[in-house]
């Protein structure tokens with residue numbers, strides 16, 4: 001009973017993982033030799049037919065593939081055969097590019113909208129219309145105007161990261177406590193000092209929430225965008241391996257996409273913790 | 280009228296438009312006149328909603344009167360100023376800054392050219408003044424309510440304002456902490472000759488701290504019904520106020536005002552009531568019983584008048 005909650009949760013997590021892997025293994029492993037058949041036919045069909053093996057790869061196959069990728073993540077053996085690390089690198093760079101551009105626009109823009117009730121009202125209808133548009137709907141327009149598939153993907157990331165950050169920043173700024181603003185007013189604090197030393201810290205937790213939502217959406221969207229534009233990136237890798245019918249690689253990629261997404265989210269959660277203040 | 284007054288409220292009104300924009304606007308108060316002398320401690324008493332905070336916010340420059348002006352130090356005010364520090368009812372500390380950071384923020388706003396060392400020194404001095412030395416690095420969330428309120432006081436005093444404006448600064452505190460802070464506030468104001476305007480709901484607090492007590496009738500349409508001169512000697516101690524012969528007459532006068540006259544005087548002001556010169560009263564004062572009381576100016580005893 002003295003074991004801490006963390007330890008018990010960790011034990012349970014490992015238990016669930018082991019159960020899942022065991023079920024996966026049992027479901028995909030062979031059921032032993034099946035009815036005798038023509039050896040030529042058996043050769044053609046492989047183990048799926050002769051050993052009753054499932055077409056789905058088992059955990060051991062995926063582990064082996066993953067190990068292979070991890071051992072040599074950055075090889076290049078032709079346009080369609082590059083390491084998983086390089087594909088991931090392409091995706092992360094695109095997300096970083098589009099996301100940082102969006103931060104540069106959304107945070108100052110949200111600040112202005114939040115500080116000015118006029119701008120807030122004037123821009124509200126536009127934001128309300130733009131926000132629900134699937135970022136992928138912008139893709140043809142982006143390809144047509146930018147004429148570069150890589151940059152179009154970055155633009156799509158930019159567009160989808162923009163709205164949560166813009167809206168959260170504007171909301172956080174507009175909802176800065178009146179009493180804190182009154183403190184600044186009675187101390188005759190200048191506009192810039194007020195923006196950076198009162199409003200920004202007050203709105204920072206809300207802004208960071210928006211940034212965290214945005215990075216999550218950006219990472220969701222990059223996979224789909226790269227499936228569309230092709231060439232490089234983890235999304236393209238998934239699509240390419242599907243065309244190769246390499247389900248093992250697809251599952252490996254899914255796992256890696258999840259892990260990278262988690263790392264991005266946790267990184268921003270760290271930053272959010274730094275700017276959150278207890279009241 | 281403004282002679283000797285550091286603050287002169289001249290015929291101010293505050294109206295709020297009726298909800299929906301149409302119809303008659305609500306007048307919280309109108310034609311309100313009041314002067315505060317340099318170095319004086321003035322308390323305002325009145326029922327909830329009569330407009331005390333509104334008056335204080337206008338004095339602070341956070342709110343603007345619908346009519347009339349407020350003259351401070353010979354100049355009509357238009358907006359907040361570092362000369363008028365506010366102690367907010369809700370302490371209003373910036374929670375992401377430490378105690379030191381909160382006070383230093385005010386000091387730096389007051390004297391932007393000071394060196395960092397000098398700013399830190401000034402902040403430390405005032406944190407120590409309110410008895411919080413050693414807590415400089417703490418965040419507001421780590422402080423008790425009374426300690427937060429003291430940081431608010433240190434912040435207001437650290438900019439060495441000409442006028443201190445306090446909105447029920449001690450009302451959220453337990454009786455013991457409130458007493459200690461009242462003692463500190465009184466000591467600091469006496470030592471530095473601080474001009475102070477304070478709102479309170481606590482009659483004993485007003486009796487202990489104030490040189491003059493402004494009585495406001497109920498709202499809407501609140502008026503300054505009268506101004507009570509405190510007959511207690513200036514070197515009074517909180518614990519033996521009640522020994523003074525004028526204490527009970529004064530206390531009863533204030534209670535009676537809050538219980539009945541705050542309502543009746545709104546509906547029908549006393550005969551000859553002049554908004555510019557509300558009657559000044561000095562309950563229970565017998566000049567021969569209060570030796571050493573510095574007479575600010577001679578006022579006839581309104582109760583016998």
Ligand SMILES: Nc1ncnc2c1ncn2[C@@H]1O[C@H](COP(=O)(O)OP(=O)(O)OP(=O)(O)O)[C@@H](O)[C@H]1O
Nearest residue numbers: 295296307325326327328329330331332333334498
């Ligand atoms: N924005 C507003 N719109 C309309 N009426 C308002 C507004 N703000 C305040 N009032 C009214 O002004 C009156 C005075 O408010 P104020 O806050 O000055 O009261 P107060 O005397 O400080 O009361 P309390 O002792 O409860 O703090 C109240 O009746 C309130 O309803």
Ligand SMILES: [Mg+2]
Nearest residue numbers: 331332333446
């Ligand atoms: Mg009030």
